[in-house]
Amino acid sequence: MPRGQFPDWLRKRLQIQIHMEKYKVTFYPDNKTVEVEKGKTILSAAISTGVYINSSCGGDGVCGRCKVILRSGQVISQPAGRITLEERKRGVYLACLATIHSDLEVEVPAESRIDLEKLSPQDLDLRLKGIYSDSEDVESAVSVLGEEIFVHSPLATKLYLELPLPDLEDKISDLERLYRQIRRIQDIPIMQTGLANIRRLGELFRSADWKITVTLGKRNGTTEIVLVEPGDTSHKNFGLCFDIGTTTIAGQLVDLNSKRVLGTKATYNKQASFGSDIITRIIYAQEQDGLEKLHHAVIDGMNQMIQELIQEHKIDLNDVNCILCAGNTTMVHLLLRVEPTYIRRAPYVPTANFVPTIRAAEAGIKINPRGLLSCVPGVSSYVGGDVSAGVLSCGLSDLEDLGILIDIGTNGEIVLGNRDFLISASASAGPAFEGSGVSCGMRASRGAIQRLKITPGDFKVSYNTIGETKPLGICGCGYIDIIAQMLRVGLLDKNGKINLIKHPRIRDSADGREFIVAFKNECAISADIVISEDDIENIKRSKAAIYSAASSLVKHMNLDFAEIKKIFIAGGFGSYLDIDNAINIGLLPDLERSRFIFVGNSSLAGARQILLSYEAMKKADEIARKITYFELSVEPGYMDEYIAALFFPHTDLNRFPSIKI
């Protein structure tokens, strides 16, 4: 990823210092001790020993979430506006800024912890609503486009066979007998069988009276005999599809025979405690055991979800025969424990975009020990299989008219095209829209301000929070609403500077001028919830990154937004997003509202289609090969586009005719 695309906060973090002296740090009440090099931060020490401290800004000293209390020892820390004088006296530090200069004893208060293990069911529900639509919604979005349904041919198929008994006239071996019978039903040129299965055949065939069920898996242009079981188990054939996002992992358990989704789960990606964005994680992967920890963070979460899904639906783990994963390129590398290092080094080449189908156990995924794991092919380092899956599921590649898919996430992904061409770009939007890297930001879960109105004149603020609780912070949608409203009532100028209006909600702070969204007494936390000019700047850069990426793509193809008939909006805040406000701040192009289609978690929907159809897998393969990756940083006009978008809504107001400010 070229340097120009990194915000400052990220660039700062990339500088890693090496010190040789080592100190012991003990965390309480965990009572966990770790030895770390002098000069490392308390946050990084906590990460190494598995103490999960909240760090939504990614360790920039911005969010103030990682407060810890120093019981003994010496640290050096930059001044942090988030720490009050009283707190400083009590020995409170930001774990991300305090560097270690002696043995330490550190207390981690409850409010600074990430409880990744357990989300309340309500929180999960809320989160789920946010990250994807129900499959029915996606299906209907898809059907709008008149896309054909793919032929049903799942990644793993079961065949019940009654083998003809051998006799003196028909003496071919057990394995060849099995192959022959399968080939009487299906035309399979290359069939493969592992030694483990061959070893079982003799006894199995005879004790099962030659009535057996074979599980066939599609594996890299060949068909593998994944499993041979006695009797007829053909009705028990289940699979999983997963969208592995940087922030959230969503998975579904699917009956591969009936195509029915039996259950859906989502969980935070536990990797978040090692850094909230891809780049930070790639850097972390280079630390000792870093890759291993990131790998385990993702598979442990997936395995837990799988366990819960099969228990809830009373399914035997051995009947789960395959798993289909979509994720961005880094997530796929980390899932497979492949070094992601080169993704972030020029010329930004990943180890693999087309990953062969492997045994799930090889990646540490616990399904049937011989079950298969397949990943949706990706396009490049910054356009992964989640994008291919998204294009597949929204039907972009089958459109006659022009369409554009905008997946809003930490890494914003945009695909423009139709059945004739597909071109994609990746915009490093930063985690602001996911509530990270902004002072009061939070993920779209319970307590997040998600809808907001400001009365003109008196600037009275009314808001809704997710779960209708007292506010804890602001999520991405909330920020869009706040900025749109501040613009509308004249609190904010086009540059994103707060106007010099004398009002109790406006004040100067260590972080610059800020607007108080909710006063301390209304909140669930013991501080005002604010939006600062720094936050607004952050959001402005994020929305500019996404908008300018989309407009550059359109321009590059000598097109105009007006020619685009379908705008598919995918991603984490799909169902909360106020489309008018998103246009008002200049995140989305100013087009007829009817052209916008929310597709929710299009990546998961695509993964499910591929799980259920080899035809869809081939199509995804085709899509991944067809997508041209457009490197924004080398496009001469891109920086101009980006800079022009660093206004609300845009420098060129002609592009936003429907907005009346």
Add this chain to the structure above:
Amino acid sequence: MPRGQFPDWLRKRLQIQIHMEKYKVTFYPDNKTVEVEKGKTILSAAISTGVYINSSCGGDGVCGRCKVILRSGQVISQPAGRITLEERKRGVYLACLATIHSDLEVEVPAESRIDLEKLSPQDLDLRLKGIYSDSEDVESAVSVLGEEIFVHSPLATKLYLELPLPDLEDKISDLERLYRQIRRIQDIPIMQTGLANIRRLGELFRSADWKITVTLGKRNGTTEIVLVEPGDTSHKNFGLCFDIGTTTIAGQLVDLNSKRVLGTKATYNKQASFGSDIITRIIYAQEQDGLEKLHHAVIDGMNQMIQELIQEHKIDLNDVNCILCAGNTTMVHLLLRVEPTYIRRAPYVPTANFVPTIRAAEAGIKINPRGLLSCVPGVSSYVGGDVSAGVLSCGLSDLEDLGILIDIGTNGEIVLGNRDFLISASASAGPAFEGSGVSCGMRASRGAIQRLKITPGDFKVSYNTIGETKPLGICGCGYIDIIAQMLRVGLLDKNGKINLIKHPRIRDSADGREFIVAFKNECAISADIVISEDDIENIKRSKAAIYSAASSLVKHMNLDFAEIKKIFIAGGFGSYLDIDNAINIGLLPDLERSRFIFVGNSSLAGARQILLSYEAMKKADEIARKITYFELSVEPGYMDEYIAALFFPHTDLNRFPSIKI
């Protein structure tokens, strides 16, 4: 294997009794104790605890090699002629006949042990001479037939590649870059790569400056990237070929680039201590840990040979990338640790004839951990890959004229045909020709009488032993000579009965009448070396089994031996065999001597051809599919043929016109 084909001694052994009481047996001087069920033999107890007792007759109480001394405890034993009265007083028993009826202490004297670990270099040389001709001999035999040389395309190929460096214009991933470069050189539709290799690519490519060597393996219709190494290692590409015989294992280390054989080794198959023939081993495989022990016996021997080969030739084990094995169907099952049980149960169906190529490590073979193991495809339970390999190497399947391949071993295998057809039969010859199951028999190694003449009238005997030492016993070739000579000088009638001639060399014994071949004072053992009527009967059945199998095949095809232009003789005693004597006793058909071609270890030669050429592999595949297996037991005329052959040379003397008796 149909019942009719078993000699009595084998049938007896198939009866297994089950007892539940258990006793402890301790062997000295090993000081090894094992708990076994009441009623088991001391021999079987010894086998379970890894004490290797000689048992060349396979546990029938015939050979008298398994003498042990009972120190304490109670056994029940049939009377055995091999035990003298004096020995009986000292507590000597045959381990194969003495069943356990209390806790025991047993001493195993040195002369009753098999020293499988170490053969002297001379013995090995002698043994090698016996089991196969030099590759040059085989090549010349092959070239006689005008067979084309197969295109050089070994099981594992190395390619040195200088990958084009990625840049912003050429950003495909590492794995796809590798695939693209390989495909620029070779047309490979389906390429596979394991996760372990993918995980290494990123770092490896960059640290090697994109100059790498890839090892490509042919695997079940696809090509696998077996290995990726930095730099140019393409000159270090070695493979192994093995013939895994029931009695002997022979292996060669081959430079896959130059096709040169670097070294050859042979060793006894350590499985021999669990029984000398296939059937006994299949039965043993059903005992607890039996399969595991048989599997380890073969792979331990192979691994030791591999170690010696690479050390002698200063080759790194990691540069040995593949191994190609030919063996009979049971040997292949045991190599792969696949239950061989069903091979001996009607309708005699093995688990696999066409075994997929696997990673050698999966079978416990120690070469490069990612190296491949491939087995030559077999035809049926009793016609294995060794036969396919043999047909390939002698060129039978390319002949215009008719030819026959006769592989003389414990399991005699016969293939008749030419380029139009191939038909095979398997004859359970028994181990007599390998010096087993006969009273003074031994394998073709140092001390074995291999050539013999008897002067008419005074019956003076002159003989040669292998290694020119004092005789220890008689090997297969020796028996052929002895019987032919006894016939010639009138000592033996056509039925195999010793004529009632008064002579110091002829006497009656507990085993029936016998002829003293060498008196005790000439021998290295403290007993006369004799041939008994029982031995002659055994050899007669063996030779009848092989001859009648061949003649039945010929008859079945409405042919006559005279029409067969090439007779390829393969097997353990190829180079010792006196062709005239073999015809005289009726083992081989009476044809012009010039038609006989010794091909030595044709199975090893074929395995080597396949190791070096994928074309040869495809040909072997074709041969295995083309060979019709002719089940002798269901052929109406076979029993008549067999019975007619139970004479020296044959009931029908018209078939042996050149013999003057």
